[in-house]
Amino acid sequence: MSTPFGWPLRVYWEDTDAGGIVYYANYLKFFERARTEWLRWLGVHQQALKQRTGGMFVVSRADLRYLHSARLDDQLLVTTSLLQVGRASITITQQAWLAGASERMLLCEATIRAGWVDAQGKPGRIPQEILDIL
Amino acid sequence: MSTPFGWPLRVYWEDTDAGGIVYYANYLKFFERARTEWLRWLGVHQQALKQRTGGMFVVSRADLRYLHSARLDDQLLVTTSLLQVGRASITITQQAWLAGASERMLLCEATIRAGWVDAQGKPGRIPQEILDIL
């Protein structure tokens, strides 16, 4: 848990808005890409899991702090760290960093709690195979 | 088929990009909202249909012409006209108009072909109940 998992991202036109900066909702997309890659790296394949068990993680809380803005063509690095594992939910912290050649700046950070829901959409215990990995 | 079905839309921050204009992919979102409302108005409820039959329309062709740009806060009107109905697909034409107080300008037009796919994702005949409506 000491070193966060990093995932690089590039800012494209689709991510920006008429203010010239990354639209605020899109950081939640960036964070989810990074969480997905973190889970994949750990060996948790969400699509396979969903096809087999019908269950999936659903975000129940997201607390976001926006510190600086990113712009078109910016290169970002998104980090993911596991903060807490419960029987029914996990809590992680994520940060989006500007990762340019000459500068390194924290753009946005979030605490995300995701609960497990079963095939019927009901909250349930996280499958043991995932708990073993986390 | 003589009068197109119209659906009003407002341009929000989410729709724009750093060029200050509506991002080009978002017209496909606008067109789909308008198609959905057109189908709903005709009595075709996609979510109910999907739950009951597992089938849905999937777009197989989209030909777009971008003529002018829309900006934040612009009021648009999107029109939908049925061009052709086949056994397995329908073809419609759609237009996005700037619908401001003093101006009326064609922004984007599209010809869209959507085919029916069944619960297994295979192309199939459009259900008779939909054909009867169209």
Added chain:
Amino acid sequence: MSTPFGWPLRVYWEDTDAGGIVYYANYLKFFERARTEWLRWLGVHQQALKQRTGGMFVVSRADLRYLHSARLDDQLLVTTSLLQVGRASITITQQAWLAGASERMLLCEATIRAGWVDAQGKPGRIPQEILDIL
């Protein structure tokens, strides 16, 4: 401030994900549409303001709680209430409700803080004309 400003929304395909529910980031889009309409209703036109002063509101904090899921075709009502007005930022609370014929359920709620940034992207005082309105 006693009655929240309400804004109706429909869930389209674009809003959903492969889990069959509204994608979590899209509530931030819904909340922003509702905030924009609330500001417009109060007489604050963001695009005009941006063209005239170069300044705009930028979200600095967003705390989201996801309680229930929305699905394709669902009709939502998004409420906006002003919680606090400062010299450089405002804080509002927003809720997304399922607003179907027979049910009414809180789906997601958020506390949003937005700060004013000037044409150079620097934090600054909210223009007096906006403060007078709020």
Added chain:
Amino acid sequence: MSTPFGWPLRVYWEDTDAGGIVYYANYLKFFERARTEWLRWLGVHQQALKQRTGGMFVVSRADLRYLHSARLDDQLLVTTSLLQVGRASITITQQAWLAGASERMLLCEATIRAGWVDAQGKPGRIPQEILDIL
């Protein structure tokens, strides 16, 4: 022009819809990411160019054919080939391929025409420095 420029992409939750497949508008996002990376690889930096000249490419036509669906976690490869260079616009062809370990399937292909617009949003000649590169 003989070998297309390839760009890898992963399908995330944000890209999918309730049909379980990639939402049709998102291929335009994928194609634009690939075009941007193709231009970057050629030495055309859109953000720098926009800051210096105020001008940018704006898509004027997009003709899309959807052949197969992509799903969550799928690995795609998007190709970009220059078809034609004019004084005011370029035309390119793009394809999105499923690029899994065992299969390779064409999902979507597009012909895209993009025109140059100057700082005032008026169509104009593509800057010579870009023409020299293309």
